Amino acid sequence: MTVAVTSAEEATETRPIAGGRNAALDRARTFIILLVLIHHSVIPYTYYGRIDRQSFLGFDAVVTFNDSFFMAAMFLLSGLFTWPSLQRRGVSDFLRGRWLRLGLPFAIGAVFLMPSAYYAIELRNSGTGFGAFWWKTVTVGPWESGPIWFLAVLLAFDMLAAAVFRVAPGCVEAIGRLVTASLDRPAYAFWTFLAASVVVYVPMDHYFGIGRWFTLGPLAIQAARVFLYLLYFFVGVGIGSVRSDRSLLSSDGEFARRWPIWLAVTIVSYVGLIAMIYYKREYLPDPNNPPQGWDAVHAFFFASFSAAQTVNLLALFLKFDSRGSSILDPLRENSFGIFLIHYVPLLWLQYALFGVTLAPIPQVTAILKALIVFALTLAISWAVTEALRKIPGVARVL
Template identity: 50%
Template sequence: MITMSHSAAVGAEVHAGATSKARNLSLDRARTFLTLVVLLHHAVIPYTYFGHTDPTSWIGFDIVVLATDSFFMAMFFFLSGLFTWSGIARKAPSVFLRDRLLRLGLPFAIAAFTVIPLAYYAIALRENPELTFAAFWWKTVTVGPWPSGPIWFVWVLLAFDLTASLLYRVSAHLVDPGNRVSLAGFERPALFWLMLAVVTVSVYVPVLMYFGANKWFEFGPFSVQASRILLYFAYFFIGVSVGAANFDRGILSADGQLPKNRWLWVIATLVPYCLMWGMIYVKREILGNPDVLPHWYQAIYGTYLALFSAAILLAILAFFLHQKSPAQNLLDRMQGDAYGMFLVHYPIALWLQYALFDYALPAIVKAAVVFVLTVILSWGLTAALRKIPGASHVL
C-alpha cells in the first residue's frame, strides 16, 4: 500500500499551487524558495563575468550564478517528480494527459507567444532602437530564432510526465529500487547521496563530453541544453522514486537523519563547489579559455558539478525539513503564486535591466533593484491573473 505524507494533487508542477488535503509545508517552502532563486539568477546575470551584458559587474554575482546554474533546475525536476507516480496511479491515462496539458502545455504555449517575445524585445531594442514590437514578434515566430528563455523547463517537464506515464504502464515497480534507497536514507542520507551522485555522474559526464556545455537542442520555442537533458531526467525519475511509497519514512522525513545533519551537508556542498572554481581557474589561466575544452576537463568539471548538485539538493531540503514551525512566513504567502511568478518574471527582469543600463550605478545596486522589483511585480501580476475566472486552475 502506498502511503504519503500528503496528497499527491500537486502532480509534477514547479509550483505547489494545486490543492491537497494536507500540505507538506517543507516541500512547499522549498519550491517557493527555488522560484525566488530563479528570479535572483536572472536578476544578476548581466552583472557577471559569465553574462556581462551591462557596463558594470561584481564578482560576487559570479559566485551566485555558478552555484544556481549548477543545481536549481535539477532540483526543480526532483521536486516535480515527487508526486507524479501516485498521480498517474489515481488517474486514467486520458485524465492524466488532460491535466498535464492544462497545467503545463497551455501555459507554455501562451508564454511562448507572449511572455518570451516581450522579454527578448528588450534585448533587440538595445541593438536596434527603431525596431517595433510587431515586427520583432512576427520575425520571432516565423523566421526565428525563437528562444524559450526559462519556460523551456515547462515543456521538458511535460515530456517527462508523459514518459513517466508510459513507464508506469510498463511496470509500476520500476521505481522500487530508488524507493528502497530513499527508505535507507532515513538513517543514512549519505547512501542516498551516493546513489544520486553515481547516477547523475554516469548520465551527465559522457553527454557533456560529447556535446560540450553550450549545445542546445532547438526547434522553434522548444529548446533544452543537450548536455543536461539526461541529468534532468535522472533527477526527475529519482524524485518519482522517492515519492512513490512510504514518503514519510524515507530520505525526506522530517524525523530522519537528513535534517539533523544539515550543517554537514553544507560542508559536503562547499567542497565540490570550490573544486568547480578550481577548474574554472584552470580553464581561464592555464588552458587560455579555449572555445573547445578537452575531454579530460569536461569529465572532471562535470563530475564536480554533479557532486555539488546532489549535495546542495540535500542541504537545502535538510534546512527546510528542519523548519517545522507552522507559523506563516513570506514563502507561505507566496506559495500559491510561485508558478505564475516563474512564468511571467522574465520580461519584467529584462526590461528593468534595459531601463537601468545607461545609469552609472554599482552592479550591486542595479541587481538589487532588478531583483526586488521583479519579485514584487511578478507576484502582483500573477495574483491579478489568478483572479481571472479559471486561471487559478492553470496558474
C-alpha cells in the same frame, strides 16, 4: 504544488509523504523560484559574462551556484507528486491536467510572453518594430523560450512517467525502494545519487560540451543535461511512489538530521567547481576551448555539486523550516505565476537600466542595478499573478 508547475489546488490533493502535506517542500520550492529571479537579475552584471558595462565578480559565483543545481532540483521536486497523482487520477485524467497546467502556460508564454520580453533586447540592438520582430521570431527564429523551456521538458517527462505507469510501474517503485531502503543510513542513498549524477552527466558533457542546446522552435533543453534532469525527475517520482509510515523526507528522520554531512560535501564540490572555472579563465591559453582533462574534472565537480546541493537544500528545509510559519509562505500560491511572468518585467527593467551609472564605483552600480531589478521584478510579477488569479478559471492554471 510543484516547483513553478503545479497549482496550489493540486498540491493540496497530492501527498507524496505519508502523513500529509510537507511544508518544508513547499518552502523549498518557493525558495528555488526566488533563486530563479535572483539568477536572472544578476546575469547582465557578472564579470565574465557581462552585458552591461558595470559588473561584480561576486555575481559570477551566484550564477555558478544556481546554474549548477537549481533546474535539476526543480525536476526532482516536481517528480515527488507525479506517482500519487497517477494512482489517484489515472493516466488520462493525469495527462489532461498536465497539458492544462504545463502545456497551456508554455504555449501562451512561448507565443506572447517571451517575444514581449526579448523585444527589449532587440530594441537595444536595432529599431525593428514589435510586429516584425514577433513574426521573425515565430517563422524564422531563433524562437527563444527563456526559462519556460522547463515547462515543456517537465511535460515530456510527465508523459514518459505516465507511459511507465501504464506498462512497467514496478520500475519506478523499485527506484523508490532503493532510495528508501535504509532510512536509518541515508548516506547510502546520498552516495548512490551522487554517483548516478556523475555517471549520467560526465559522458554527455564530454560529447556535447557545456553550451550546446537541443532546440526545435521554442522547445529547448541543454544537451549535456538531458539525462541528468531525467534522473532527478525519476528519483523524485520514485521517492513519491513509496508509501509507508516512515519517509526519507521526514523532518525528524536521519536524512534531515545529517544535514552537516550533505552541507560539507556541497561546500567541497562547490569550491572544486569554482576552482576549475577560475583556472580556465585565468590560466588556460584558450578558455573557450579547454582540454579534455579540464572538461572531465569540471563535469565531475558540476554533477557532484548538483547532487549534493539538491540533497542539502531538502535536508536544510526539512530540519529548520518544516513547522510554524515562514516568510516564504505568502509567495507559495503565486510562485508558478511569478515564474511564468517574471522574465518580461525583468528584461525590460534591465533594458531601462542599461548603461545607467548609479554610483561612482562600477561594482556598486552593478549591485544596485541587480537589487532594483530583482525587487521590482518580484513585486510586478507577484501583483500581476495575484490579479490574474482572481479571474475565474485562471487560478486552476496559475
